[in-house]
Amino acid sequence: MISVEGLSAEPLFGLPLPEVWFALMFALLATFLFLDGFDFGAGAIFGLMDTDRQREAVLAAVGPFWDGNEVWLVVFGGALFAAFPAAYAGLFSRHYLLMFAILGALIIRGLAPEMYEQRHDDLWQRAWSVAFVAGSVLAPFFLGIFAGNWLVGNEGSLSLIGLVVGVTLTLLTVVSGAAFLRLKAQHDLPPEVSTYGQIAVVGYLLAVVATLAVLATRLPEGITALLDPLIVGLVVASIALAAGYIVALRRNQNLIALGIAGVMTYGLVTVVARIMYPAIDPATGATIRDTIVSTLPLNLMTIGAGLLLPLVVVYFVVLYTAFSGPISPEEAY
Amino acid sequence: MDPVIASRAQFALTTMVHIIFPVMSMGLAPFLIYFTWKDIRTDKPVYEQLRRFWTKIFAISFVVGTVTGIVLEFEFGTNFAAFSTAAGELFGGPLAVEGMMAFMLEATFLGIFVFGRDRVGDKLYFISSVAVGLGTWLSAVWILIANSWMQTPRGYELATENGQTIVHLVDPIAAYFTPRFTYMYVHMQNAAIESVALFMAGVAAYYVFRHHIWGFEHENINFWETTLKIALIALLITAPLQAFHGDMYGRHVAETQPQKFAAMEAVWETDSYVPEYIVAFPTSLDSITDPRAKELFGIGIPGGASWLASGGDPTAEITGLNEFDTESPPVAIVFWAFRAMVGMGFWFILLSFWGGYRWYKGELFEDALLHKALMGSSLLGIVAVELGWVVTEVGRQPWVIQGIMKTSDGVSPGLTGAEATLTFVGFVGLYAALLGLYAYVIARIIRNGPPGGDDLRTNREPTPTPGSPAAGVADDD
Numbered sequence: 165m166i167s168v169e170g171l172s173a174e175p176l177f178g179l180p181l182p183e184v185w186f187a188l189m190f191a192l193l194a195t196f197l198f199l200d201g202f203d204f205g206a207g208a209i210f211g212l213m214d215t216d217r218q219r220e221a222v223l224a225a226v227g228p229f230w231d232g233n234e235v236w237l238v239v240f241g242g243a244l245f246a247a248f249p250a251a252y253a254g255l256f257s258r259h260y261l262l263m264f265a266i267l268g269a270l271i272i273r274g275l276a277p278e279m280y281e282q283r284h285d286d287l288w289q290r291a292w293s294v295a296f297v298a299g300s301v302l303a304p305f306f307l308g309i310f311a312g313n314w315l316v317g318n319e320g321s322l323s324l325i326g327l328v329v330g331v332t333l334t335l336l337t338v339v340s341g342a343a344f345l346r347l348k349a350q351h352d353l354p355p356e357v358s359t360y361g362q363i364a365v366v367g368y369l370l371a372v373v374a375t376l377a378v379l380a381t382r383l384p385e386g387i388t389a390l391l392d393p394l395i396v397g398l399v400v401a402s403i404a405l406a407a408g409y410i411v412a413l414r415r416n417q418n419l420i421a422l423g424i425a426g427v428m429t430y431g432l433v434t435v436v437a438r439i440m441y442p443a444i445d446p447a448t449g450a451t452i453r454d455t456i457v458s459t460l461p462l463n464l465m466t467i468g469a470g471l472l473l474p475l476v477v478v479y480f481v482v483l484y485t486a487f488s489g490p491i492s493p494e495e496a497y
Numbered sequence: 498m499d500p501v502i503a504s505r506a507q508f509a510l511t512t513m514v515h516i517i518f519p520v521m522s523m524g525l526a527p528f529l530i531y532f533t534w535k536d537i538r539t540d541k542p543v544y545e546q547l548r549r550f551w552t553k554i555f556a557i558s559f560v561v562g563t564v565t566g567i568v569l570e571f572e573f574g575t576n577f578a579a580f581s582t583a584a585g586e587l588f589g590g591p592l593a594v595e596g597m598m599a600f601m602l603e604a605t606f607l608g609i610f611v612f613g614r615d616r617v618g619d620k621l622y623f624i625s626s627v628a629v630g631l632g633t634w635l636s637a638v639w640i641l642i643a644n645s646w647m648q649t650p651r652g653y654e655l656a657t658e659n660g661q662t663i664v665h666l667v668d669p670i671a672a673y674f675t676p677r678f679t680y681m682y683v684h685m686q687n688a689a690i691e692s693v694a695l696f697m698a699g700v701a702a703y704y705v706f707r708h709h710i711w712g713f714e715h716e717n718i719n720f721w722e723t724t725l726k727i728a729l730i731a732l733l734i735t736a737p738l739q740a741f742h743g744d745m746y747g748r749h750v751a752e753t754q755p756q757k758f759a760a761m762e763a764v765w766e767t768d769s770y771v772p773e774y775i776v777a778f779p780t781s782l783d784s785i786t787d788p789r790a791k792e793l794f795g796i797g798i799p800g801g802a803s804w805l806a807s808g809g810d811p812t813a814e815i816t817g818l819n820e821f822d823t824e825s826p827p828v829a830i831v832f833w834a835f836r837a838m839v840g841m842g843f844w845f846i847l848l849s850f851w852g853g854y855r856w857y858k859g860e861l862f863e864d865a866l867l868h869k870a871l872m873g874s875s876l877l878g879i880v881a882v883e884l885g886w887v888v889t890e891v892g893r894q895p896w897v898i899q900g901i902m903k904t905s906d907g908v909s910p911g912l913t914g915a916e917a918t919l920t921f922v923g924f925v926g927l928y929a930a931l932l933g934l935y936a937y938v939i940a941r942i943i944r945n946g947p948p949g950g951d952d953l954r955t956n957r958e959p960t961p962t963p964g965s966p967a968a969g970v971a972d973d974d
Contacts, residue, residue, distance in 0.1 A: 168668060228608030231563060235596060235604045241570050242593030249585020256574025256581075257909035263575050264920045267568050271927070274564040275934070278557055282938050457586040461666045465590055472597040479605035479628075486613050486621070495612055 172460040181462050182452040185247040186441065188469065192243055194433035196236035197304070197333065198340060198426045203230040205341015207273065207300020208334070209360055210293065213353070219293065220493035221352035223277050225345055227495070228487050232480065234274070246465055248455040251444045258447065259310055262321045266306045273299030301334060308333035312375075315436055316382040317446035325378045332371035336429060338364035343413065343421035348491050350418070358413045361421070365406045372402065372432075383439070394438050398431045405431075501908045503917035504576040507924055509890075511568050513883055514928045518562030520882050523637060523686060524693025525555045526630030528727070529610075533626040537619045542955040546720045546947035547727075551697075553942050556611045561935055563604070565928075576917065580897055580907030584664045587653060587672055588643055595639030603632025614954070637685060645678040647898045648889070649753045655901070664901065677753065680746040681889075687735050687742070688885065691845065692878025694731035698852070699875020700943055701725035706868035717946050722862065725871075729856060732849040740842050744805070750892075751806035751815070754899060757892035759818045760831040762802045767817040773801020775836070823903075826894040830887060838884040841877050848874060 175181045203226045210222045245252040256263050276296035280289055308330030309321070316325050342361025345353055376399070380387040390396075405424050412421035442451045456462065498506075532548035535541070570592060573581045581588070606628035609617055613625070652672030654665045666672060704721035707713045715721065751758040764771055777795035800811025807813035818825045848870060855861045897904040950956065 168670075172667070228612040231560065231607055232601070232605040234563065234567075235600045238567055238570060238600055239593065239596035241567075241574075242589065242596040245570075245573065245581065245585055246589030246593035249589050250582045252574050252585065252589070253578035253581035253909070256571060257576070257578035257911060260575050260909075260912060260916050261920070263571050264923065267571055268923075268927070270567060271564040271931070274560055275931070278560050279934065279938070282941060457589075458665055460669070461586050461590055464669055465593060468590075468594050469597060472594070472601075476597060476601045476605075479601060482621075483605045483608050486609050486617050495615075 168460065171463040172458075175459060176463045176466050179466070181459075181466060182247075182456040184466065185243065185456070185462070186437070186444065186452045189240060189243045189247065190433050190437040191430075192236055192240040194430045196233070196240055197307075197336070197433065198429040199233035199236060200230065201304065201337040201429060202226075202340035202344035202422070202425070203233055204273070204300045204304050204334075205337040205339065205364075206345050207296050207341070208338050209341050209345060209357060210300070211297035212356070212360065216289075217493055218353055219280075219289075221349040222345060223280065224493045224495050225348035225491050227277070228483065228491075230274075230277075232483060234270070237270075243469075247457060247462065248444055248452065249457065250455040251450060254445050254448060254450070255314060258319060259313060259321060262306060262310050262313070265321075266303065266310065269299050269303035269306055271299075272296075273303050300337075304333045304337045305330040311436060315440055315446065316379070317448075319447060325375070325382050328371060328375045328378050332368065332375050332432070335364050335368040335371055336425070336432065339368055339409065340422065340425040340429065343409070343418055343425050346413065346416070347418035347422055349493075350416075351490060352493055361413050362410050365409050368428075369403060369406050372399065379439070389439060392438060395435050398435050402428055402431055498914055498918040498921065500912040500914045500917040501905050503914065503921045504908050504912065505904060507917065507921040508569075508572055508576060510921070510924055510928060511565065511572065512890075513886070514932065515562065515565040515569055516882065516886060517879055517932075518558045518565060519633070519637070520689045520692050520879055521558035521696075522555055522562055523633045524689035524691075524696075525551055525558070526633050527690060528693065528697075528731070529555060530626045530630050531727075533623055536955075537623055540955055542949075542953050543720055543723050545953050545955045546717070546949065547724065550720070550942070550947040552611060554939060556607070557935065557938055557942075559603075559607060561931065565931070576909055576912065577897070577907045578909035578912075579661075580902060580904075583662055583902060583907070584647075584898060587646060587664055587666050590666075591639045591643040591646075591673065595636055599632050599635035599639060601632075603629050603636065606632065634686065638682065641681045641685065642673050642678055645675050645681050646672055648681075648893060649675045649677040650898055650901055651675055662902070664898070676749065680742065680749050683742050684739070684746050684885070685882075687739050688878070688882050690731055691735035691739055692882055694728045694735060695845065695848075695871075695878035696875050697724055698728035698732060698871045699873075701728060702868040702871035702875075705862050706865060706872070709862040710865045710868065717949065720947050725861070726856070729849065729852045729861075732845065733853050736842070736845040736849040740846060743839070743842060747805055748808050754893060755816045756818065756821050756823075757826065757831070757888075758806060759816060759821075760826045760828050760892050761835045761888060762815065763828050763832045764802065764815050765817045765819050767814060767820055769803060769814040770800050770812050771802040771806075771815045772797030772799050773805060777832070823895050826892050831892040834884040834887040834891070838881050838888065841881040841884075845874070845878070845881075 206222050206226045210219060213219045213222060241252075244255075272295050276292045276299055280292040280296065283289070309323075309326035311333070312318070312326035312329030313321070313323055315329070316323075318325065339361055342357050342364060345357050346361070350357070376390060380390060383389045405428050409421050409424045409428075412418070412424060440446060442453070444450060444452045444455055529548065529551060532544055532551065535544040536548045573588075573592075606625040609622070609625040610629050614622060617625070650664075650672070652666065652668035652670070654667045656663050656665055701721045701724040704715055704718065705725055708715045708718045708721070747758075747761075750761070759765075762771065763774070763777065772795075774795045774797035777797075803813040803815060804811045806815055818828070851867055852861065852871070855864045855867055861867075893899055895903045895905065897907045
């Protein structure tokens with residue numbers, strides 16, 4: 165029988181819980197960036213569509229998924245708050261305006277498709293198209309700026325590292341979005357969607373190189389911080405993955421292309437986490453062990469997450485199974 | 498603006514706008530489960546109409562609720578960093594669990610519930626409606642666990658680390674399952690259903706009125722009549738209950754947050770046999786913000802407040818605001834919000850009895866005055882919820898965690914007035930637009946009415962569903 169005393173005394177199963185939650189938090193962030201990433205990418209590609217039917221097809225393809233996908237951000241925020249409250253509070257309050265820029269982009273991104281479907285006159289739909297594209301592009305861009313600043317411990321909102329990470333992340337969402345749209349709606353969309361994905365993945369690789377170059381100048385240990393075998397391995401792998409992505413898209417193996425985009429997203433987040441560890445707020449030098457909550461709440465949350473996250477995976481499997489295969493524009497409501 | 502003032506104003510604004518949408522989704526949830534069940538079991542087109550029409554409103558409310566809800570989660574970090582650092586150990590956990598347990602359930606099954614009727618079987622579709630409803634109600638569990646702990650904190654220990662006060666969790670059961678949680682949850686969930694019932698009844702009354710009183714033919718009149726009846730049944734159940742447990746909740750507040758109760762009644766000096774003032778006027782305009790402060794004219798029920806506080810003893814003593822060491826909450830706001838909420842609550846009970854009586858007499862569709870009363874009251878449930886939260890949240894000031902931390906000490910230390918003012922002003926504009934758009938879209942949905950004719954599955958021959966499962970790898974051709 166588990167008692168409060170037992171749960172207060174030592175970490176569950178003797179696990180290194182600060183590391184577990186550090187990894188879990190980044191896994192949640194990566195899941196958000198992949199799943200909502202293809203929504204964002206689809207939103208960016210939406211701006212390049214010519215006909216009403218094509219635009220409807222994009223909206224129908226993301227419609228059933230985005231709400232669930234976006235919840236990963238809420239859970240990421242919750243995990244950061246619950247496990248490392250001081251880091252959460254410090255990061256969010258220091259990047260005050262940036263956080264509200266992210267929120268603004270997410271609000272517009274969330275509203276635009278709902279509004280777009282409400283009326284079918286030209287001006288209305290054009291206005292909400294612009295809003296949809298803007299929200300879809302700016303949300304990952306601002307999130308990237310935040311991630312860049314977080315990683316190097318930047319205080320202000322705008323910085324070179326922020327901009328390059330912002331561009332990197334935005335391009336990565338287009339990579340995912342193109343594969344997702346090919347998978348879900350290719351019969352209603354122009355073949356150029358595949359081209360957009362291929363251009364985006366090349367741009368993504370260039371942006372990663374630029375990010376690494378800026379990082380080498382900004383990190384206190386300089387380039388040696390980047391010569392970690394895991395980081396080098398992941399960067400090399402992403403070149404191979406990008407090639408695989410292009411081949412898969414060209415062969416119309418879109419599920420594989422989407423999977424590769426997912427692996428690239430987790431890889432990118434892993435690089436960020438690897439560089440940051442063991443710090444969690446490089447600006448103050450606070451480490452995960454400085455900011456972790458005490459043993460009792462940590463154990464309780466670990467039990468909670470251990471029970472609930474597998475269920476969440478089941479929900480997503482049910483959802484994606486129900487909407488497997490192409491989604492036609494008529495399925496939008 | 499001062500960063501403390503701007504942060505408080507911004508949090509007040511963003512929560513007050515946000516709460517509208519959870520009220521809509523939590524209140525609609527039981528109706529939607531019922532409509533889905535009846536739609537599947539009866540094949541009567543009206544239930545498909547009910548399900549689809551109200552699902553549309555649910556879906557919009559949910560989306561707006563999602564985006565405005567993320568704002569609140571972020572604001573704990575951006576604007577109330579000192580609070581988040583101090584209380585994160587107790588407060589962050591429920592928020593994280595809310596996301597994993599409730600929000601995920603709701604948001605994933607919503608995709609199936611809104612878009613997937615033609616893709617899944619009856620069983621999974623019904624399960625989806627229950628999962629969505631359960632998700633919205635579980636969300637409220639965790640949010641109110643967090644909130645009720647701030648109102649009546651227990652199960653914690655204070656420590657000072659690096660010169661900062663930190664709250665440590667020592668007894669999770671005591672901390673997370675306070676008696677306050679039960680009162681809040683029951684009162685809030687019942688209020689959500691009641692508010693939605695009022696909204697449904699008001700909208701339906703408009704069409705019933707136009708059809709039966711003014712003589713405009715409405716092809717969907719059966720839909721609106723059914724909506725009105727279902728809403729009235731819900732109102733007959735929820736309205737009296739709300740007053741019943743509201744009274745118990747009030748007594749609990751008197752016991753556990755005497756300062757808030759004193760503000761609700763504007764009692765300054767400790768006294769017994771305190772009257773329940775229905776209205777109170779100050780003698781001069783200078784003291785308008787402070788009803789009953791001095792030399793006032795008021796109409797009250799003798800011993801009423803004492804009676805409420807003690808559960809039946811009109812001579813019971815009420816501790817006055819002057820007894821507390823800390824400054825008082827803004828008394829006028831709490832005093833009037835409480836009165837307006839309670840007044841509306843009684844009006845809803847009256848309305849429900851009135852409607853129930855007319856229905857019993859077979860005159861539900863003939864009473865024009867009742868229809869007008871219902872139309873006029875359609876948004877008052879939501880207003881009452883807002884006022885209730887004003888009593889709860891303004892009434893506990895100056896504390897963000899009762900007796901432990903003041904709200905002004907919880908604000909982010911590095912925040913500048915310029916930044917906080919900028920985002921506050923931004924939210925005023927953005928949320929005004931958001932509310933306008935939401936109202937516009939809801940009005941459009943109502944004007945367009947429910948789906949009908951061949952658009953209804955019930956009227957269609959069963960056909961094989963296109964593009965359903967098994968087509969998972971169809972693209973790899």
